[in-house]
Amino acid sequence: MNNLITSGELLQLLPFITMLAGPVLMIFLISIRRNHTFTWILTLLSFALTLAFAVYLMDKEPYVSPLLTIDRFSLLYTGMFASAGFLVTLLAKRYLDNLSERREEFYLLLLFATLGSSLMVSSNGFASLFLSLELLGISLYALISYIHRSGKAIEAGLKYLILAALSSAVLIFGVALVYYETGGLSYSSIGTYLSQHTFSPLLVAGIGMIIAGAGFKLSLVPFHWWTSDVYQGSNAPVTAFIATVSKGGMVGALIRFFTMIHGTEYQQVVLVLTILAAASMLIGNILAVRQNNLKRLLAYSSIAHLGYLMISLIAFGDGGTQAATFYLYAYFATTLGAFGVISILSDSQGEAEELEKYKGLFWKKPVLAAFLALIMFSLAGIPLTAGFAGKFFVALSGVKADLWLLLIFLAVNSVIGVYYYLRVVVMMFSAPKEKTPASDNSSTFSAGYIVLGLLAIIIIYLGISPNGILSLIGSAVILP
Template sequence: MNELQLSALLPFIVLAMASVIVILLIAFRLSHTVIQVVGFLMMCLVVFATWYVRDTLPQEIPPLFIVDGQAAVFTGLIIFCVLVIGLFSYIYFEEREENPKEYYILLFLATLGAAILTISQHFISFFIGLELLSVSLYALIAYLRNRNNAVEAGMKYLILAALSSAFLLFGMALIYMETGSMKFSGIAEKLVTIGSSPLFLMGLGTIIVAVGFKLALVPFHLWAADVYQGSPSPVTAFIATISKIGTFAVLLRFAQGIQLQHYQLATTIFSVIAIASMITGNILALRQSNLKRLLAYSSIAHFGYLLVAFLPGNNAGTEAAIFYLTAYSITLLSAFGVIIMLSPSQHEAEDLKNYEGLIWRRPIMGTVLAISLLSLAGIPLTAGFLAKFFVLSAGVQQAVWLPLLVLVLTSVIGLYYYLRIINTLFSTTVSTEAIPKPVHPFFHFSTYITLVIMAGLLCWLGIFPGLMLQGIKAFLMLH
């Protein structure tokens, strides 16, 4: 490994060090605040490192990794999310019964797993990244171990994730047997000569099962609602954003590597999964009165929409997918931020009843949540609309009409439940419950500001996406 290759890995090395440093800080019995601040600085350092090495990209580190523009974009997105989630975690865990310190070790480890997924070009790094992510998540989900829902959710995730890992390994083994290579490019080369054999397709199928599980696509979505509901809200936000971004990044790279879109069967499978996810997710969310469960179902639908951008397998599709993930992450993070801000220390503010007349009681929180819901619903002037617009335009370009029509019709179904929550926010029954004084004014205030900034960002991206698009394009050139 030469110097350039090492420096290309710098962001990931810093990210790995973050967990080690947090362990050391805990050994020295430093306070939650210090850990929070150090964690924040470490993540800033990762961003800085990414920026520092950007001129040397793309760099291949054979055989496992490739650090290119696409990886940098996804990593940047992941780090942005973990910065926000880390901030949310402070006020959330400071008021909970568990010692919050070890939480950060797991959080950073899981982030490292997701980040590794974005740069992996080999089955080994794919599997290591995914396991690092999953194993940390088992513990994170059940972090509030005295709460019934949390343990149930952790258990469910553990069993199903272990099963999906088994599927993944089996699929990898089948493909390795057929092609004799574990590197994506090696597999592709071999496939040119042997064509798509049944064994390869079977291996591909089982890998799709594993990836589908991670992305909570129908029919592998059964865990989503329970896990979303049972996990602590920052962890839910983590599962909804970082874990899925990482998995999607590796799926994208795998698909690009072996040119998945050339296999008619694979395309058909993905269209069916996309259509099923859009329909099922939106229909299950219709009557849901628990906000966290509702967001779980809505995220199933949203990844169905995302797959429509993935289907064409062209550059426009990749750009659309990245923009979509960005808009979606910001939107979900602001929604979960509001949930965290409103949650009292004993339970989560997840029942829709908690949100009645929110916009009149706490105007700013209400507005942030309303904007993020409008963005999820894909209403113009918010980032969610343009995200959907780019997905549609990528699909129209390649004329994948059936998924597109389903996308349009299910978005309309989706409108119903988003509007229902917005109606609740605007309803007039004003409860007289007093707003509790914030326990940690500084962190409370910074969370507040972050939420406002993110809501502003949603509107800004929704009206002037030009800068963002240029950035994505410029990064994607580096490959």
């Protein structure tokens, strides 16, 4: 049995094993005695170790098996997801403290979901992609509805479940068609087939369905419907997770898939992606314009941002993938920050999602308000923030690929974007309507503030000197 796993390969799988070992250990501990803080620390440790192993393995031999390819690219993404998971864990603690019992499962599911996302990027074929996608999905269903006494959470979870299962079915049917046509499930065999044959209608239909399924996870228009309701219904740390890790996994997987099959050389694929990107930018921004719920606003803005990111995916070569990955970094930092603020502000009155709640925030919590303003500037793409650098690289890759139509869309849409991002900023600076009661337990959020501080540094660092990360991304080649 030459395909069984050797100890050397086990070492190469360490980042993933860590995310698995953590939950297993926790299950044992839970069966003995539940201790929230300890589980929390264990989760943080798992994420930190995953990140450490990912960094450690960067310069080692890549691992290639029939299902997974663990190269620098996937390690880069795994590290990114582990860091995001770490921050989400930090944010979630206070949230779960308010839950009277059964808090520990949250961390198990969070680790599983992160594992799923990381495996998606490492998958070199559709079999593992599908499995890891579903691992992510199934963990997410429960995470979204985690605080399950809230009608909204259940509603969001069910909506996500039905729609995600629907789109999974579409995706997997597309994969079946592709498999029927090419006789291979791994990207490389599909790529080999494509280099020798013409694009048959069945293959086009299959890839179209795969794109539709992926578009759902990325919440691209017209597969975006779930986004706002799920963002609103789930608790803020989970929303942060959905917005970042779950989408990032799909972006990474798409990048790998397109790299292997040279997907952007086929004009049908490019056409479909172009339309999805343009529609996402426009519809996302338009839906956000007069939105009075910050979570929904961020949901729509994330639709638009994924649309921007698609430009670099379409541009592909000449730094397109680098730009996409960099944009993802910037997007991760900003989105985590935004939901970090929401989760810090959420209190016994419920989630701080109404924009009205942010009126005059500057006068009550200047640090938080300043941070949220920074986030909004970054989302709007003001220079010296991560958002600007990301948009710059995306636009640059689009310029090099002569995607002028999409660039004009990008330009027009960033004007619309500025409108509603600034609306939030203006809201925070305007005078509060009535005297709100003094903020409660503001000293206990130190973990949340640490997250925000870290993210602020990352956002500004990425804006001022993106070179370091960019060269790191540049070195992360995708292995066949």
